[in-house]
Amino acid sequence: MSKFPSNPVFSSLPTTIFTHMSALAALHGAVNLGQGFPDEDGPKSIREAASRALIEGPNQYPPMRGRIELRKALAAHAKRFYSFDLDPDTDIVVTSGATEALTAAIMAIAGEGGEVVLIEPSYDSYRPIVEAMGARVRTVKLAAPDWRLTEEALRAAFTPATRAILVNSPLNPIGRVFDRAELDALARVLAASDAVAICDEVYEHLVFDGRAHIPLASLPGMSERCLRVGSAGKMFSLTGWKVGWVTGPAALMRVVANAHQFITFTTSPALQLGIAYGLEHEMAFTLNLTRALQANRDVLRAAISGLGFKPLACEGSYFLTADIGGLTNESDRAFCERLVREAGVALIPLSVFFADGTPVNLVRFAFCKRRAVIEDAVGRLEKFFN
Numbered sequence: 001m002s003k004f005p006s007n008p009v010f011s012s013l014p015t016t017i018f019t020h021m022s023a024l025a026a027l028h029g030a031v032n033l034g035q036g037f038p039d040e041d042g043p044k045s046i047r048e049a050a051s052r053a054l055i056e057g058p059n060q061y062p063p064m065r066g067r068i069e070l071r072k073a074l075a076a077h078a079k080r081f082y083s084f085d086l087d088p089d090t091d092i093v094v095t096s097g098a099t100e101a102l103t104a105a106i107m108a109i110a111g112e113g114g115e116v117v118l119i120e121p122s123y124d125s126y127r128p129i130v131e132a133m134g135a136r137v138r139t140v141k142l143a144a145p146d147w148r149l150t151e152e153a154l155r156a157a158f159t160p161a162t163r164a165i166l167v168n169s170p171l172n173p174i175g176r177v178f179d180r181a182e183l184d185a186l187a188r189v190l191a192a193s194d195a196v197a198i199c200d201e202v203y204e205h206l207v208f209d210g211r212a213h214i215p216l217a218s219l220p221g222m223s224e225r226c227l228r229v230g231s232a233g234k235m236f237s238l239t240g241w242k243v244g245w246v247t248g249p250a251a252l253m254r255v256v257a258n259a260h261q262f263i264t265f266t267t268s269p270a271l272q273l274g275i276a277y278g279l280e281h282e283m284a285f286t287l288n289l290t291r292a293l294q295a296n297r298d299v300l301r302a303a304i305s306g307l308g309f310k311p312l313a314c315e316g317s318y319f320l321t322a323d324i325g326g327l328t329n330e331s332d333r334a335f336c337e338r339l340v341r342e343a344g345v346a347l348i349p350l351s352v353f354f355a356d357g358t359p360v361n362l363v364r365f366a367f368c369k370r371r372a373v374i375e376d377a378v379g380r381l382e383k384f385f386n
Contacts, residue, residue: 009132016124017352021336025346031377034346036172036318036366039373042236043282050241050274062269064261066094066245070272073279074230074245081204082215084223090250093257094272096264097242098202098231103129105198105227105246106164107259110135114163119149121173121353123200126166135163139355144323144362145312147176151185158193165190167216168200170207170316173353173364177211177315187219196252197222202231202244205286207316208294217248224249227256232275235286241271293318296367296374303378304365307385318368321350323361327385331360343384345377 002011018035025032041047065071071088078084086092095101102125110116112134118126120141130137140153158165167186169178178186190197199216207213217226227248233239246256278285297320301311310323328335332349340346350362367374 024340030344030346032346034348037239038237042238046278049277053273054270067272070276073276095244096267098244101229101244101246104260108255109164115161117157117165149182154189162195170203175314175317202234203317320365325361
């Protein structure tokens with residue numbers, strides 16, 4: 001431990017579970033169904049568009065809010081899928097990935113003495129960013145197996161000090177897609193407050209079984225208080241490019257832009273132009289990806305059901321959650337660590353996504369992999385459990 005003072009929010013953080021389980025997977029030659037990234041790159045045409053832009057230039061600082069070509073493409077995407085009318089000049093900021101987008105949005109809204117509501121299980125970056133801003137975290141804890149969001153729980157979490165709520169739908173790590181009744185309840189609670197919703201919608205197109213992704217901003221009275229975060233990496237299977245964005249009303253976006261300029265200031269112009277090309281020409285890839293991942297989910301769910309796992313509903317995202325109570329009395333973390341050593345398959349314990357570390361009987365599978373990888377993992381699990 002360093003003898004010098006440091007920010008306690010970050011100095012107290014342990015190594016992430018993703019790093020820990022991936023290191024174990026590498027050590028034991030395991031199939032890694034822990035980390036949520038695809039194992040195949042997205043469309044070659046997008047990569048070629050970025051490559052041309054890289055060679056032809058310019059390669060200097062692009063506009064702080066993002067290349068106008070990408071902002072116009074994002075406005076057209078929002079119009080096509082959600083009938084939103086976004087002004088590319090005032091309502092959109094391009095960021096270096098969705099995590100930076102979330103950071104800029106949280107920095108813009110949260111502050112010393114304020115409160116931010118998190119819906120648990122929650123993505124692991126939310127809490128430290130909020131706390132680093134000097135804000136306090138309050139939680140709404142969803143309960144398995146249905147994971148439903150209720151108006152009663154929301155009202156209990158909101159106080160006069162509430163500045164924002166983080167809304168992730170489809171929800172990482174459990175694949176919930178909040179329905180209209182749940183969003184209506186949230187809208188009623190927000191309307192009675194001065195709070196803003198920061199909507200993490202990076203899996204917006206990865207919604208299964210004919211469900212619709214409903215942006216909270218599309219509900220009456222909500223557009224003026226919603227910041228929407230999106231991800232090119234999730235949309236086009238190009239997670240290493242780290243291109244994200246925030247959209248919302250001009251008054252809020254001005255503050256988001258002010259925060260963004262002191263985080264990364266801007267994002268690779270060539271990658272921005274590649275994503276602009278993708279939004280204009282390769283959305284068929286994204287929509288077909290949804291069907292392919294739904295099929296992966298179904299294969300995985302059927303296989304692990306026969307091994308004693310009890311899969312919970314998965315309505316979207318990259319992830320399938322399963323109950324291990326019928327297989328072991330161990331905690332989810334101990335089970336995952338044993339599984340990677342003895343079965344050669346890496347999963348993620350769900351308890352790490354809750355501040356209190358419970359429940360401890362659920363694990364997360366990532367199915368955003370090639371079918372052959374999933375079948376390899378299933379074969380190893382079958383050999384181990386049978």
